[in-house]
Amino acid sequence: MSQKLSAETAMTATEARTELFTLVKHAERDGVSTLIHKRDDHALLVPLARFPAARQPGAFPSHVLSAAQRDFGDLITLAAQGQPQVLRRNSTPVAVLLPAEPASSALSTDTAAHPGAATAGGAVNNQADQDHGTTPRRLATLGDAVSVLTSGPTGGPTFGLSGLDAATGGLQPGRFTLVAAAPNVGGSLLGLAAARRTALVDRRTVLYAASGPNRDDIFRRIVSAESGGDYPRLKQGRLTEHEQEVAHQLVQAGDLLMIDDGSDLTAADIADTAPHMEGLALVVVDRLQAARSVRLPLSGDRLPDASQVLASLARSLQVPVLAIVDSDDPTLLGLLDADVTLTLTPTQDPAKVQVTVAERDFGTIGSAYLSPDLLHARFLDASAPAARRTGEEPARPLGSAVERELAEAALPYTSGARQGVPAAVTHVLAALRTALTNGNREALDELGPSFAEIAAAPPQLPDTAEGRRLAAALNAYNTTAPADASAQSDVAVQPTAGSSGHVPDAEDDTEREVELQPGDEEDEPETAVFPALKMLKDAVGRSKMHPIPVIRAEARESGPWPLISEHMDGEPRWVHPDVTSTRVPFNRENGKRVRRDHLDVPDSFGGGVMCLIDRNGSYPSACSAVPLAPNKLLHTGPLEAFDKASAGIYLIDIPQWPRTDMPHPLGRIIDRPDEQGRVWVTTPHIKQLARLVREEHLAAMPAIHNSWTGKANESLFKPFYEATRKARTELVEAGGEPYRAYKTRLSIALRLLWPKRQEQRSPFWRPDWRMSMVAEASVRHWMAAFKAVQAGHTLIALRNVDAAVFWTPEDTPPTTYRIGAGFGEVKAKFIQAGELIPEGDD
DSSP, X not given: OOOOOOOSEEEEHHHHHHTHHHHHHHHHHHXXXXXXXXXXXXXXXXEGGGOGGGGSTTSSOEEEHHHHHHTHHHHHHHHHTTOOEEEEETTEEEEEEEEOOTTOOOOOTTOOOOXXXXXXXXXXXXXXXXXXXXXXXXXXXXXXXXXXXHTOOOOOOOOSOHHHHHHHTSOOTTOEEEEEOOTTSOHHHHHHHHHHIIIIISOOEEEEEESSSOHHHHHHHHHHHHHOOOHHHHHTTOOOHHHHHHHHHHHXXXXXXXXXOOTTOOHHHHHHHGGGSTTEEXXXXXXXXXXXXXXXXXXXXXXXXXXXXXXXXXXXXXXXXXXXXXXXXXXXXHHHOOSEEEEEEEOSSTTOEEEEEEETTTEEEEEEEEEEEGGGTEEEEEOXXXXXXXXXXXXXXXXXXXXXXXXXXXXXXXXXXXXOSOHXXXXXXXXXXXXXXXXXHHHHHHTHHHHHHXXXXXXXXXXXXXXXXXXXXXXXXXXXXXXXXXXXOOOOOOOOTTSSSOXXXXXXXXXXXXXXXXXXXXXXXXXXXXXXXXXXXXXXXXXXXXXXXXXXXXXXXXXXXXXXXXXXXXXXXXXXXXXXXXXXXXXXTTSOEEEEEEEEOOGGGOSOEEEEEEESSHHHHHTTSOOBOSSOOEEOOSBSSOOTTEEEEEEEEOOOOOOSSSOOTTGGGGGSOOTTSEEEEEHHHHHHHHHHHHTTSSSSOOOEEEEEEEEOBSOTTHHHHHHHHHHHHHHHHHOHXXXXXXXHHHHHHHHTTSOSSTTOOOSXXXXXXXXXXXXXXXXXXXXXXXXXXXXXOEEEEEETTTEEEEEESTTOOOTTSOBSSSTTOEEEEEEOTTSEEOOTTO
């Protein structure tokens, strides 16, 4: 229903031009509308909440405030003619100019155009509407709707649970989503998961309307989920030192999670509050109670009306509204009439809950399985249970009570919430939990020898409640372990990933073989096959950010520069814990003596061959979008969170990596921590960790204790990348000497970013650029291998920035890689068991 709202103020276009910035601020902050007239033209400056369509990028003409102030008279005329004009602060819409009748000071939330005008995404009106004093309805064209589909991902909030996010497509703006779950199933935890993800990870504003739990309950649940602390203990006010630290960090970072737990909370109260929250990204209503309660307005027979208010709120503000209802009764859910309904149902496996995703008018569109971790007030991702034949007895949980208790006792350490357990022991404990969760009896049996080794040399555990529980669980496990466990194998507990396995010789890869020589810093002659250095200099010189390619010699012994080392490349240099790697002598065809890997794959891996994956152009490919700071690095100290607009180096804690089938994401960086166990990393590795946290492969982002950063730019080397790709396409077919010259000049140009010898002249001296580029190559290499492992392929070695070895059926490379000769593609070579792994130009 349309309604007329009076403008708070009215003024001439000249007056409004002068006060434009103040008027926009009043519209943003206080919801004030202003009637503006210029002779016979009348327009209304209103908040975005009055015309939500203005938030859609490109839907209407838009102007930054400085330009709008300059052309204000023309904008008033256009708006009065029925063409909405959006006002922006930088790239963010903040207010809109709409047509207004001379005798009226406002338009309804559906206002769009001047009488008689019809615009795309605007409105139509007719004389009858004017006669009856109504406001025109805003209509959208098919082009407007199609633009939503073709504009790419919406970037809406998610739950941070990869399986559920894949099934739902995330929480869509303008849609009312209902989480339906019977009491004690954990429906509220999904609302909390979305709120945590949006506010704490994505750094966007959330309104958490709590009708039932109070703000203290919510905060304790967040601390429990983020720290891995036991929720029942937190309710008693007993926090460990780590949990207190997490709580303190949440207080500092939680200004984007706004909780309304006021008494008598109604849907109308929520709808009144939401429009005044700047940058609102998500509304969570926890919860709607099926049973009527006099104390709770959001209960009983009042729920259908409340759901209509919440659905209208979602559409008017174009934000997702997520509400939890403590019932899965189909009759009640039909009355609530949500756009999307997520129904949580317990399965026969107490470690899994099924979430069915249904959309109004379409019915069920997907499902996902979650693992309830109610002790820590959260859900985890879980794989679907195997189908059970009719009449078959329900499957019992895998593992003995002692094994399950050990996995639970180890969770604070395998999740990364606690530290103090040796990495090798953490890996074995993580493998135990994975085997129990996935129902993998074979993997569980294979852990016996590793636990026998732990029993022979018990680790020193922290003297805390968690440490004592883990010690007791380990002792109980070793006491009840099968008598022949120690006799099954003499395999020792593997060291931390990256501390063993492949340690390359100096001549292992092409780039290391090319030593810089005097004269390499000179531009190549015009006749050069590939003038790489000239191209790299041109790319940097073309940047509008005025890069600083050389740090002065007198400044290199202070600031961030002594902190940067070759180990920051993060190369994995990893071999699977169950695979034995031996370095043996090898003579190349040119007579040069080197060392190569011999990998002994155990019979437990089944039949197969080694498939060597060799990535093409790892370093130049990384140049396509490596985050760099073109100018100086400034000391920015400790950071509450990583800022995507910055790039540089960061001092962080080493995050715990629970998987044993992949190396640590930081590769060899973790081999050289400082006395506090911290390491310096570049921006590519920080972004990698953030992605792994978003996808819930890591429990939380490590704290940033120190930093040197500058404004980020990912396109500084992009022209160089494009030139390199074009040249390679032409020269790889030619082969022979031209292709070797191409590789040599490419290597020299990239090494000159940070020449090691002081006497070596160079047009560059930026260690941060060089190590960020190499780190970007390492990250891409690691993520490509991780994608293959997630798809079910077995990785047995990951090396340098371009070589991975998988155990596969013969002539069957991992399906996640593209075979070819171009950038982004790989070469695959199959090697029989017992053969040496070739490297470089072997």
